[in-house]
Every structure is written in C-alpha cells, then in structure tokens.
Amino acid sequence: xxxxxxxxxxxxxxxxxxxxxxxxxxxxxxxxxxxxxxxxxxxxxxxxxxxxxxxxxxxxxxxxxxxxxxxxxxxxxxxxxxxxxxxxxxxxxxxxxxxxxxxxxxxxxxxxxxxxxxxxxxxxxxxxxxxxxxxxxxxxxxxxxxxxxxxxxxxxxxxxxxxxxxxxxxxxxxxxxxxxxxxxxxxxxxxxxxxxxxxxxxxxxxxxxxxxxxxxxxxxxxxxxxxxxxxxxxxxxxxxxxxxxxxxxxxxxxxxxxxxxxxxxxxxxxxxxxxxxxxxxxxxxxxxxxxxxxxxxxxxxxxxxxxxxxxxxxxxxxxxxxxxxxxxxxxxxxxxxxxxxxxxxxxxxxxxxxxxxxxxxxxxxxxxxxxxxxxxxxxxxxxxxxxxxxxxxxxxxxxxxxxxxxxxxxxxxxxxxxxxxxxxxxxxxxxxxxxxxxxxxxxxxxxxxxxxxxxxxxxxxxxxxxxxxxxxxxxxxxxxxxxxxxxxxxxxxxxxxxxxxxxxxxxxxxxxxxxxxxxxxxxxxxxxxxxxxxxxxxxxxxxxxxxxxxxxxxxxxxxxxxxxxxxxxxxxxxxxxxxxxxxxxxxxxxxxxxxxxxxxxxxxxxxxxxxxxxxxxxxxxxxxxxxxxxxxxxxxxxxxxxxxxxxxxxxxxxxxxxxxxxxxxxxxxxxxxxxxxxxxxxxxxxxxxxxxxxxxxxxxxxxxxxxxxxxxxxxxxxxxxxxxxxxxxxxxxxxxxxxxxxxxxxxxxxxxxxxxxxxxxxxxxxxxxxxxxxxxxxxxxxxxxxxxxxxxxxxxxxxxxxxxxxxxxxxxxxxxxxxxx
DNA sequence: ATAGGGTTAG
Numbered sequence: 090x091x092x093x094x095x096x097x098x099x100x101x102x103x104x105x106x107x108x109x110x111x112x113x114x115x116x117x118x119x120x121x122x123x124x125x126x127x128x129x130x131x132x133x134x135x136x137x138x139x140x141x142x143x144x145x146x147x148x149x150x151x152x153x154x155x156x157x158x159x160x161x162x163x164x165x166x167x168x169x170x171x172x173x174x175x176x177x178x179x180x181x182x183x184x185x186x187x188x189x190x191x192x193x194x195x196x197x198x199x200x201x202x203x204x205x206x207x208x209x210x211x212x213x214x215x216x217x218x219x220x221x222x223x224x225x226x227x228x229x230x231x232x233x234x235x236x237x238x239x240x241x242x243x244x245x246x247x248x249x250x251x252x253x254x255x256x257x258x259x260x261x262x263x264x265x266x267x268x269x270x271x272x273x274x275x276x277x278x279x280x281x282x283x284x285x286x287x288x289x290x291x292x293x294x295x296x297x298x299x300x301x302x303x304x305x306x307x308x309x310x311x312x313x314x315x316x317x318x319x320x321x322x323x324x325x326x327x328x329x330x331x332x333x334x335x336x337x338x339x340x341x342x343x344x345x346x347x348x349x350x351x352x353x354x355x356x357x358x359x360x361x362x363x364x365x366x367x368x369x370x371x372x373x374x375x376x377x378x379x380x381x382x383x384x385x386x387x388x389x390x391x392x393x394x395x396x397x398x399x400x401x402x403x404x405x406x407x408x409x410x411x412x413x414x415x416x417x418x419x420x421x422x423x424x425x426x427x428x429x430x431x432x433x434x435x436x437x438x439x440x441x442x443x444x445x446x447x448x449x450x451x452x453x454x455x456x457x458x459x460x461x462x463x464x465x466x467x468x469x470x471x472x473x474x475x476x477x478x479x480x481x482x483x484x485x486x487x488x489x490x491x492x493x494x495x496x497x498x499x500x501x502x503x504x505x506x507x508x509x510x511x512x513x514x515x516x517x518x519x520x521x522x523x524x525x526x527x528x529x530x531x532x533x534x535x536x537x538x539x540x541x542x543x544x545x546x547x548x549x550x551x552x553x554x555x556x557x558x559x560x561x562x563x564x565x566x567x568x569x570x571x572x573x574x575x576x577x578x579x580x581x582x583x584x585x586x587x588x589x590x591x592x593x594x595x596x597x598x599x600x601x602x603x604x605x606x607x608x609x610x611x612x613x614x615x616x617x618x619x620x621x622x623x624x625x626x627x628x629x630x631x632x633x634x635x636x637x638x639x640x641x642x643x644x645x646x647x648x649x650x651x652x653x654x655x656x657x658x659x660x661x662x663x664x665x666x667x668x669x670x671x672x673x674x675x676x677x678x679x680x681x682x683x684x685x686x687x688x689x690x691x692x693x694x695x696x697x698x699x700x701x702x703x704x705x706x707x708x709x710x711x712x713x714x715x716x717x718x719x720x721x722x723x724x725x726x727x728x729x730x731x732x733x734x735x736x737x738x739x740x741x742x743x744x745x746x747x748x749x750x751x752x753x754x755x756x757x758x759x760x761x762x763x764x765x766x767x768x769x770x771x772x773x774x775x776x777x778x779x780x781x782x783x784x785x786x787x788x789x790x791x792x793x794x795x796x797x798x799x800x801x802x803x804x805x806x807x808x809x810x811x812x813x814x815x816x817x818x819x820x821x822x823x824x825x826x827x828x829x830x831x832x833x834x835x836x837x838x839x840x841x842x843x844x845x846x847x848x849x850x851x852x853x854x855x856x857x858x859x860x861x862x863x864x865x866x867x868x869x870x871x872x873x874x875x876x877x878x879x880x881x882x883x884x885x886x887x888x889x890x891x892x893x894x895x896x897x898x899x900x901x902x903x904x905x906x907x908x909x910x
Numbered sequence: 911a912t913a914g915g916g917t918t919a920g
Contacts (some may be wrong), residue, residue, distance in 0.1 A: 125916045191914040206911050237913040244914080277915040306915040313916095377917045408918045439919050446920090474919065481920075505920050512920095542919070 121887050141166055145175050165473040170200050177203065181210030181261045204232045212245045217254040220245075224261060226447050236263055236272050243276035247283030255280045271297070275304045282311030305333050318349035337368040344377035348384035357379045372398065376405040383412025398626060403437050408441035419447035423456065436463060438472045444479040449485035457482045477505045484513025493522075504538055512544035515551070523548040537564075539573040546579035550586040553864040554783040555893050558587045574600070578607040585614030588862055588889045588896060597831070605636050613645035617895040620904045621653025628662075644681055651685040652895055654909050659685040680709035687717020692726050708739050719751050727751045735767075742773035743867070780865045781845035784854050791846040794838070800850065808840055808849045815879035823872040844873045844890060852884060860887040868892050874910075 718727030
C-alpha cells in the first residue's frame with residue numbers, strides 16, 4: 090500500500106472537524122437549514138421563518154403532521170410551494186402515499202421539485218413500477234428529471250435486488266444523458282453490484298470517464314460483498330496508483346475482504362494505514378479491525394482492540410462474540426454476552442444468534458433456553474435468522490423435538506431454516522425425518538443449495554444404500570452443485586460409507602481443489618474398508634502436496650493402521666504428528682493409539698501407553714483398552730481398564746456388556762452376573778442392535794429376535810436351513826458370547842441376531858449373484874462374523890456389512906478384515 | 911424539498 094507517505098495532518102483534521110451529528114436542527118429558534126443561501130433567496134423570509142415551517146421541520150410522526158396541517162391552512166400557507174413540497178415529502182415519509190398524491194394532484198403550478206419529491210415518494214412506498222410510470226408522466230408533463238431522481242431510484246433497485254427495474258432505470262438515465270455523470274454512474278455501479286451482477290458493475294465502473302473516491306469505494310464494496318475479496322484488495326492498491334487516498338469508508342469496506350482471505354499480513358498493513366491516517370480510533374474502523382483479526386485466527390488481538398475501544402457499538406460486541414464462536418471458544422463468547430448485558434447494552438438479533446451459536450457449540454441446553462427467553466423479550470419472533478439459530482441450537486443440544494416444533498410453527502421459512510432442520514434431523518440420527526424434510530422442501534419448490542446437500546448427504550451415508558447415493562449424486566449434478574468442494578467431499582464420504590470405495594476414489598481423483606476434509610474423507614474411507622496400505626499411500630501423496638494434514642487426518646491415519654494391523658506405521662505417524670506438524674494429540678488420538686496396540690495383542694504396551702499419557706485418560710481410551718482385552722481374552726487388564734472406565738460414568742451400557750463378555754468367554758459366570766446387577770442398579774442399557782438392508786427402494790430394519798417383519802416366518806425358516814448348511818461346511822456356533830442360558834437356547838438366540846436376519850432377508854429377496862449390503866449400528870458380533878463367512882461360501886454371494894467401525898467384505902468364505910477387527 | 915459508498919450474522 091502506498092500509505093508509507095503518512096497522510097497529511099489535514100486529513101485527520103478535516104475528519105475531526107466533520108461533526109457526526111448537527112445539533113442545529115434541534116434548536117427551533119434559529120433559521121432552519123431548508124436551503125442553500127442562494128435558493129433561500131427566492132423564498133420570502135416570512136414563509137421559511139414562519140412558526141408552521143419550524144413545526145413541520147420538527148414533525149416526527151403522522152399524528153403530529155395531522156395536527157400541524159390546520160395551522161398551515163389557517164395561516165394561508167397551503168398555497169406556498171415550500172409547504173406543498175414539504176407536505177408531500179412528509180406524507181411519503183410516514184408511508185401515506187395516497188395522502189401525498191392528494192396534496193400533489195390538485196396543484197396547478199407544480200414546481201419541478203414537487204415532481205421530484207413525489208417521485209421519491211412513489212419509489213419509497215409503492216412499487217418501482219409505479220415510480221417508473223411516474224417518470225414517464227414527468228416527461229409527458231415536460232418536467233426534466235434531475236440526477237438525484239435516478240440515484241434515488243437506483244438505490245431502491247439495489248436495496249430490493251431488482252435487476253430488471255434497475256436496468257430500465259439505467260436505460261432511462263442514458264436517455265436523459267446522465268451516462269457520464271459521476272453521481273449517476275456510481276449509482277449504476279452500486280445497483281449492479283447489489284443485484285449480484287459484479288461483472289456488469291465493473292464494466293460500468295471501467296467505462297466511467299471520471300471516478301472519484303465514492304466511485305472507488307462503491308466498486309470495492311461490490312467486489313468485497315460479492316465474495317471477491319482479492320479483487321477488492323487489488324482495487325485498493327489501484328485506486329492509490331490513480332491518486333485516490335483511501336478514506337475510512339474504504340477501510341471499513343475492505344477489512345471484511347482482508348478477513349475473507351484470512352491473511353494476517355494483509356490485515357496488518359491495512360491496520361497500519363488506518364493508524365497513520367488517523368482512522369484507527371473510529372468506532373466502526375476499530376470494530377472492523379477487531380473483526381478482521383478474529384477472522385484471521387488472532388482473536389487475542391481482536392480482544393486487545395476491543396478492550397481498548399473508547400466507545401463500542403452493539404456491532405462491536407456482536408463481532409467480538411462471533412470472534413470467540415468462530416475460534417472455538419464459546420465460553421468466552423458467553424462471557425462477552427454476559428458482560429454486555431451487565432453494561433446495559435441492548436442485544437440485537439445478531440447478539441442472540443451469536444449467543445445461541447455459543448450454547449449450541451457447548452451443547453448447553455439450559456443456557457440455550459435462557460437465551461431463548463430473550464427472543465420473546467426482544468420481540469425477535471419474526472426475525473427468521475434468529476429463529477433459525479434456535480432450531481440449530483436445540484438440534485445441537487439433542488432436542489430435535491423442540492427444534493422441529495419451532496420449525497413447524499415458523500412463518501416465512503427460508504433456505505436456512507430448511508437446511509438447519511434437515512441438518513438437525515441428520516445429526517440426531519433421524520435419517521428418515523431428514524429425508525422427508527428434504528423432499529418436502531423440494532415439493533414446495535425450494536431449490537436445495539450446497540448447505541442442504543451437505544446436510545442430506547451424511548443422512549444418506551448413514552443409510553448406506555447405494556441406490557440412494559446415486560440418486561442424490563444425480564440430483565447434485567442437475568442442480569449444478571457438483572463443483573462445490575463441500576458437496577463433493579460429502580459425496581466421497583458417502584460413497585465410501587455405502588461400500589463403494591472405488592467410486593469414492595474415482596470422484597476424489599476428479600476433484601481439483603481438494604480441501605483437507607476431502608483428503609480426510611478418502612483416507613478414512615480406505616481405513617474403514619481395511620485398506621490400510623491404500624490409506625497410507627494417499628496420506629504420503631497428501632503430504633507432498635499443498636494441503637497440510639490436520640488432527641482429523643491423523644486420527645484417520647492411525648485408525649487405518651489399526652484396522653489393518655500396521656502397528657509400527659501407526660506409531661511412526663503418531664510421533665510425526667507433533668514433531669512435523671505441531672499438532673497436539675487429543676483424547677481421540679490416544680484412544681486410537683490404544684486401539685492400535687491393543688487390537689494387535691500388544692496389551693501390555695497399550696497399558697503402558699495409557700499410564701504415560703500426558704493428559705488424564707478418558708472414556709474412549711479405556712474403552713479401546715477394554716475392547717482389546719475382549720479380543721485377546723485378557724481378564725486382568727480388562728478388569729483394570731473397566732474399573733477406571735466405570736469411574737468415568739459412561740452413559741452407554743455397551744462397556745458393561747463388553748466386560749461381561751470377557752468374563753463369559755472364560756466362563757466366569759458369577760462375574761458375569763455381577764456386571765449384570767451393576768448395570769441394573771445404574772439403570773444402564775445396551776443400545777439394541779439393529780441391522781438394515783435395502784431392497785427395491787425400501788429400507789428394512791431388523792432387531793435381534795424381532796418377529797415384526799411381514800416375512801418373519803420365511804426368514805426364520807430359511808435361516809434354520811442356512812445354519813444347517815453352514816454347519817455341514819464347518820461352522821461351529823460360538824455360544825460363549827451369550828450369558829447364562831442353556832446351550833440350545835443359546836443357539837436359538839444366536840440365530841436371531843439382527844445381522845443374520847438381515848442377511849437371510851437379503852438372500853431370500855434377491856436374485857442369485859446379487860451382492861447383499863447390510864448396515865449395523867453396533868459392532869458385528871463374533872459369531873455372526875464367522876457365520877457370514879460361511880454363508881458367503883455356501884451361497885456364493887458377496888456380502889458387505891458395514892458396522893459401527895468399519896466394513897467387512899465377505900466373499901468365498903473369507904472377510905476383507907482378515908478376522909482382524 | 912434534493913445528491914452516489916461502509917462494519918457483525920447459517
């Protein structure tokens with residue numbers, strides 16, 4: 090920036106001399122600033138100094154206006170042009186265009202100014218169409234339009250994003266030969282920019298014979314607000330080359346652009362300029378500066394500026410809250426909110442949205458409800474954005490029921506409302522509701538956008554039905570959303586979760602601007618499919634490229650190693666995480682490491698690893714340890730892990746079942762009973778196992794032992810046959826997994842496991858050779874895993890089971906996991 | 911009576 094030449098002191102002075110608010114208007118005794126001196130010369134002083142004129146100038150409401158009018162008439166002033174125009178203006182201002190017209194029409198000798206005022210009234214209160222019609226009438230009445238007729242109309246077009254009328258007015262403006270007028274053309278540039286036609290806006294700007302500071306600011310704002318941050322920054326440099334010095338408005342416009350590109354260097358240079366030019370203390374500049382620092386990841390600097398501000402507006406507070414929310418410090422956002430209330434600042438809709446966002450991130454339902462009360466207090470019930478935030482907050486706090494109540498009663502739902510609701514359902518595992526909501530949205534003629542898709546796709550990934558996956562992919566292509574990186578990344582993840590890992594890779598290879606999440610999705614996909622080598626190859630490729638791995642990447646890499654038994658590689662990458670990339674391992678990373686070691690049978694090493702952790706081990710860590718002890722039947726360590734684990738009070742009963750199964754696998758039945766009792770006492774339940782299989786567009790769910798399916802009888806009969814057959818092929822039921830019942834009953838229970846029912850149903854209802862896809866919400870049970878191997882052998886079918894953790898591809902009697910899971 | 915540009919938000 091060419092700001093190294095410190096701006097002359099005059100600029101600072103000039104700025105300081107400009108009073109923010111003129112107080113002269115409120116002093117009735119002095120002559121009113123109706124006109125410039127030259128204009129006032131034509132009006133007799135008894136008119137503009139008349140008390141009625143003073144009153145009209147002070148008038149603030151329709152009611153007052155109606156009280157003043159008799160005074161005007163009584164004093165014989167009604168026929169004065171000045172009063173006529175003022176009345177038209179005031180009626181328009183208070184929204185009564187009809188009364189304005191009733192004053193306007195009967196007047197015989199209408200001044201041009203009267204027409205201009207009437208035109209403004211129409212533009213403000215009626216439609217632009219009416220205003221345009223009035224413009225035609227002006228020509229008919231031989232009244233010449235002036236520049237500000239057009240600037241005003243253009244502004245209305247911009248505010249309403251009415252491109253069609255905007256173009257018409259642009260045409261009229263050319264007809265009236267204002268095409269070279271700086272004011273008019275700046276208005277045109279602004280109109281196109283506000284109508285999101287930034288190319289046209291720039292074309293007009295480029296053609297202007299003369300550009301002043303405001304023109305530059307307009308085009309810079311245009312680029313900045315249309316998402317072309319770099320272009321906006323570029324233009325700030327260019328304007329200086331062309332001799333225009335950025336003013337405070339230039340800065341406040343371009344700071345969001347600097348925040349957008351996220352480069353602290355750029356933001357700092359603007360900050361420097363703001364200081365040198367004497368703008369840094371202005372409340373809007375310091376607010377925008379703090380905001381920029383937050384968005385560039387330096388929320389501490391933002392706070393320093395915020396704390397140093399002599400005065401703050403509500404925007405300053407809101408922006409500070411947003412800074413904390415965006416930087417993952419919701420508690421601090423709440424603290425700012427509380428301080429704001431303490432200081433008696435009135436919250437706005439944005440304030441409440443930020444507070445709700447913070448509560449959502451904290452998952453703090455109670456506080457969320459507290460903030461909800463403000464919505465009613467502040468009358469924000471009709472503010473759609475606020476209501477959308479409520480939907481998101483309740484969804485994130487797992488109260489999707491309240492969220493959907495709000496959604497269902499919401500008038501004027503926008504895309505954001507639908508997207509929030511769909512995401513809410515999807516994130517709470519309510520897949521069918523998410524999909525229903527999605528189809529309802531479409532049936533109402535709302536076009537899904539990238540946010541909608543990013544919410545729906547994970548719901549479909551959860552369903553794991555390839556047919557649905559292809560359907561949404563088609564829809565995405567038809568909606569032209571297939572170039573959006575967030576959407577395509579979600580697709581990669583979805584295909585991999587549907588078992589179509591090759592399709593996922595094909596899509597991945599077609600994406601040119603991969604984000605870190607894109608890489609993560611693909612690496613994780615390989616990992617869950619047990620393709621550890623492929624995951625590591627891709628990870629190597631990633632490290633050679635421009636995108637840096639993050640903590641999630643490492644989580645996927647370690648778990649990929651774990652699923653494929655690549656222990657040494659896993660250990661190596663875990664080390665490199667902090668060493669090479671400065672990433673601090675989180676609890677999930679430690680859990681994955683314990684899983685890696687434990688699953689491979691290195692139980693002692695895993696326990697040592699836990700004991701040497703720099704942070705206090707959490708549920709995931711001991712859970713992984715317990716799982717490993719189950720696989721390797723290690724009671725001693727298993728008990729130690731369970732003891733620590735239960736101290737942490739997990740609300741999921743599955744861990745107790747895991748311990749019970751360790752005891753059961755070594756026939757310690759009294760211990761099994763003990764665990765059972767504890768579970769009962771604590772009121773813990775195991776999540777019921779559920780397997781789903783898709784058939785001709787319908788999803789069929791099976792629970793263990795369920796007999797509710799219409800084909801239930803056939804399924805059980807077929808299963809019996811099937812078990813007979815696989816036993817002949819060498820299958821031995823693993824009755825150790827079931828607790829304290831007789832052997833034959835145990836077998837029966839085993840044969841009614843949800844995954845077996847789902848597989849049997851799939852085999853019965855598809856033609857020979859068709860691959861069966863099953864999705865289970867928990868981990869596949871050992872006996873079912875073994876049985877499925879045999880089933881794939883005797884039926885010659887390929888069976889793909891996706892469980893909670895990974896994929897199992899069964900074919901010809903073997904599983905892709907190599908029994909390592 | 912009248913005149914173009916600006917900060918926060920899923």
